[in-house]
Amino acid sequence: MWDDEDHTDFSFSVSFKGPAEIERERAVELSKKRPSLLRPEDVFDVVDAGLELQIFIPEAIRLIESGCYIDFVDPYKDAYSILDAHAAYFSKNPSQKKRYEKLKLWRKNRGNCISPKTGRARKSYSSEACANDAVRCMADSYGQQVAVQCDFCGEWHLTPASRHTPSKICGYCTDGDGNSKQLYFSREGAMKRAKIIANERGLHLELYRCPHEDGWHLTKG
Ligand SMILES: [Zn+2]
Ligand SMILES: [Zn+2]
Incomplete structure (x- = not known):
């Protein structure tokens, strides 16, 4: 028992x-x-x-x-x-x-990243390695592209090398609407972006050094 x-x-x-x-x-x-x-x-x-x-x-x-x-x-x-x-x-x-x-x-x-240029979803790659594979495949038909990690969705997109201006979101500076400003890593990159914007939108922008981080900003002056 x-x-x-x-x-x-x-x-x-x-x-x-x-x-x-x-x-x-x-x-x-x-x-x-x-x-x-x-x-x-x-x-x-x-x-x-x-x-x-x-x-x-x-x-x-x-x-x-x-x-x-x-x-x-x-x-x-x-x-x-x-x-x-x-x-x-x-x-x-x-x-x-x-x-x-x-x-x-x-x-x-993720998956909702819209290109401001075309208004359509951008082609995304989940890793830098996948994006670089695509760069190699497309080089012949689309010209030289660069894989860039997106600040908005964290995935990788391809951008033509001629338009590539390495940047990130500045942790300190905001524009007139309170949105964080883009921080360009080099003076040359900021100038290249200013030229693209001048050609495409007719806006004349000045560049200045970020007072907080190592890089450059664009402003309407
Ligand atoms: Zn994106
Ligand atoms: Zn800044």
């Missing part, structure tokens, strides 16, 4: 561990390791457990940026829901917050 009371007492006090406790212990062990040695889903398990966030959140963001596949076991969890739970960390770490906000914007815009 089964001795219910005795058995229950014994197993709970000595050996029983619930799944949550086992999961917690596993996350604690993982958090002691170097994140670059872990599988991507393990890095997110450590973040999910709220451990070593100063080390593991930047690594988690880097994993999303790299576009690598992350195999979540729990269907209700993904990289974004796990990071969204750490608002307190992000409010204290503005540079990581900025990185993460950009990834969320890209996720929202």
Whole structure:
């Protein structure tokens, strides 16, 4: 005959561990390791457990940026829901917050990137390598193109080399409408863009050095 009371007492006090406790212990062990040695889903398990966030959140963001596949076991969890739970960390770490906000914007815009010139969806490539393959295929029929990562959708588009003026969004300066300004990496690039705009829109723009970052802006003067 089964001795219910005795058995229950014994197993709970000595050996029983619930799944949550086992999961917690596993996350604690993982958090002691170097994140670059872990599988991507393990890095997110450590973040999910709220451990070593100063080390593991930047690594988690880097994993999303790299576009690598992350195999979540729990269907209700993904990289974004796990990071969204750490608002307190992000409010204290503005540079990581900025990185993460950009990834969320890209996720929202992916596949909806419209060319201002044609009004149609731009052809997108998910990685620089894919975009560079396309560059090689098209060189003969379309002339030299350059693969550029898009600030709006995070994917890669091709642009004719003659129009390519390397730039990014300035983290400080805004135009008259409050939109962030484009920061050109070189004076030559900014001048080339000013010429394209003058030819296509008849607008005369002046260039000036950004007072905050290393690069150049265009202004109506
Ligand atoms: Zn785009
Ligand atoms: Zn600026």
